[in-house]
Amino acid sequence: MSKSVLELTPVEAVACCSPVTREPLSSEAAERIAPLLKAVADPVRLRLLSLVASHADGEACVCDLNDAFDLSQPTVSHHLKQLHEAGLLDREKRGVWVYYRVNPTALADLAALLGGVTT
Template sequence: MSKSLLDLTPVEAVACCSPVTREPLSAEAADRIAPLLKALADPVRLRLLSLVASHADGEACVCDLNDAFDLSQPTISHHLKVLHEAGLLGREKRGVWVYYRVEAAALGDLAGLLGGVTG
């Protein structure tokens, strides 16, 4: 059963759209994709995504990320939660720690949406 565009997650909405250089986004697609871009628009979240992606084995524990910022652990966890809810990070609890990994498909889909943009 296929979903309507309004039922898609932000990541699914990006995956189904043509690059913005090929045809204009519909209002519905823009509404669905905006939360994904909004999640990336925060400098802390953008750095967190980069830190997780570049960490050994492509995953990082919250404990590995805290020292990179002059922020409290709850604040870091909040930003990680936003990235997870947007579909950019996966997570797995191991004991008392939560490990995050980049959802490569989400980044690929986002790159595809912006594909073909040249300067």
């Protein structure tokens, strides 16, 4: 059973769309992709994404990330949750800690959406 564009997650919507330089996005696709772009538009979330991706073994716990920010642990966790809900981070609970890992497909799809942009 195939999904319509309106039923796709932001990550799936990016994967199905051509780069923005080839053809205009439909309004439906833009609405589905916007949350993904919004998630990385925040400097804290963009930095968190980078920190998780570059962390040892490509995963990190919120306890590993707190010291990089002058923010409370709940605020850092909130930003991680936003990245997870957008599909950019996968998470796994181990005991009392939650470990985050970058979703490589989501990053590749986001790059593909913007692919072909030249200056």
